[in-house]
Amino acid sequence: xxxxxxxxxxxxxxxxxxxxxxxxxxxxxxxxxxxxxxxxxxxxxxxxxxxxxxxxxxxxxxxxxxxxxxxxxxxxxxxxxxxxx
Amino acid sequence: xxxxxxxxxxxxxxxxxxxxxxxxxxxxxxxxxxxxxxxxxxxxxxxxxxxxxxxxxxxxxxxxxxxxxxxxxxxxxxxxxxxxxxxxxxxxxxxxxxxxxxxxxxxxxxxxxxxxxxxxxxxxxxxxxxxxxxxx
Numbered sequence: 001x002x003x004x005x006x007x008x009x010x011x012x013x014x015x016x017x018x019x020x021x022x023x024x025x026x027x028x029x030x031x032x033x034x035x036x037x038x039x040x041x042x043x044x045x046x047x048x049x050x051x052x053x054x055x056x057x058x059x060x061x062x063x064x065x066x067x068x069x070x071x072x073x074x075x076x077x078x079x080x081x082x083x084x085x
Numbered sequence: 086x087x088x089x090x091x092x093x094x095x096x097x098x099x100x101x102x103x104x105x106x107x108x109x110x111x112x113x114x115x116x117x118x119x120x121x122x123x124x125x126x127x128x129x130x131x132x133x134x135x136x137x138x139x140x141x142x143x144x145x146x147x148x149x150x151x152x153x154x155x156x157x158x159x160x161x162x163x164x165x166x167x168x169x170x171x172x173x174x175x176x177x178x179x180x181x182x183x184x185x186x187x188x189x190x191x192x193x194x195x196x197x198x199x200x201x202x203x204x205x206x207x208x209x210x211x212x213x214x215x216x217x218x219x220x221x
Contacts, residue, residue: 011123015116022109029102034095041146048139055132059124 009060009067016053016060023049092157099154106147113140 023046030042117136124132 006125007129008123011119015120015123018112018116022105022112025105026109029105032098033102038146038149041142045139045142045146048135052132052136052139056120056124059128059132 007063009063012056012060016056019053
């Protein structure tokens, strides 16, 4: 994990996976609730959980990409085959 | 009896919904703790802030569904003996009535508590009735 990003991509992916289950379950529950106000609130909660899961996955992906770039830059900088490295 | 079946189905659906929401609230608490440690920057704090709002709404929904369930079950646990639900469609009169879903009365800020009776205001103590027209 890069110290300036301060993100653990594996933990963020696990959090996203954990949020996906209840999001789907609450969306299903909203379809069976007779009170339209409560059904709407359940759907909003499900949508927000889905959005949060997507944001956590994006953050994990950008962190991995940044980690990969940093690692490539570091190995290129210290490549003994490169003159002047 | 079909009406009883409907009431029992509603009660079972409410029980299931309360369980689902309670499980979700517990899970969100765990996810929040994990992400707080794993995503320690401004974007992460914004994310956990959004999750907190969702968690609060989930707990509110769970409390309201539990209130409905308790009210429908009634004191004897009979689904047909309960009075009107907390989310009764009939609007209540008075300053607390904010819309068709509002049961009226005082709503404590930030809490899901609702006053469920129609009685409002201060009740002045009544003097005992005079029997012979003279004070005792």
